[in-house]
Amino acid sequence: VALCAGLAVVGPIGCVDMSDAQQRNTLDEAEFRAEVVGARLVWEGGETRYAADGTFTGLTGAKVLQGERAFKDGKYCRSGSIDGTAFPYACETVILEGKTRTFVGQGKAYIYSIRK
Numbered sequence: 001v002a003l004c005a006g007l008a009v010v011g012p013i014g015c016v017d018m019s020d021a022q023q024r025n026t027l028d029e030a031e032f033r034a035e036v037v038g039a040r041l042v043w044e045g046g047e048t049r050y051a052a053d054g055t056f057t058g059l060t061g062a063k064v065l066q067g068e069r070a071f072k073d074g075k076y077c078r079s080g081s082i083d084g085t086a087f088p089y090a091c092e093t094v095i096l097e098g099k100t101r102t103f104v105g106q107g108k109a110y111i112y113s114i115r116k
Contacts, residue, residue, distance in 0.1 A: 027096055027101075038050070040114070050069065077091040099113055
């Protein structure tokens with residue numbers, strides 16, 4: 001677990017802070033579709049793929065990840081499971097920075113490399 005500029009955030013690749021520049025690079029639903037849907041989001045130990053129909057699948061270690069996503073009030077919201085065990089519904093801000101996408105919500109940030 002790492003601490004960043006007063007905000008405790010952890011991620012598969014690293015730790016981030018919600019700077020003004022990152023807030024300007026926040027993806028809305030149309031940008032999310034253009035930048036994330038159809039791509040592989042990878043991190044050490046796993047990957048996720050987002051489909052146009054609002055679902056996502058992937059692996060985290062040897063465990064199967066699956067779920068659904070939608071946008072609510074300008075944020076990415078998701079629900080799903082890992083190996084059949086549900087994880088909590090959450091809404092997050094998605095930030096575009098170069099070849100990474102950072103999902104920030106509830107005091108945590110997850111940073112993924114994007115591969116088309």
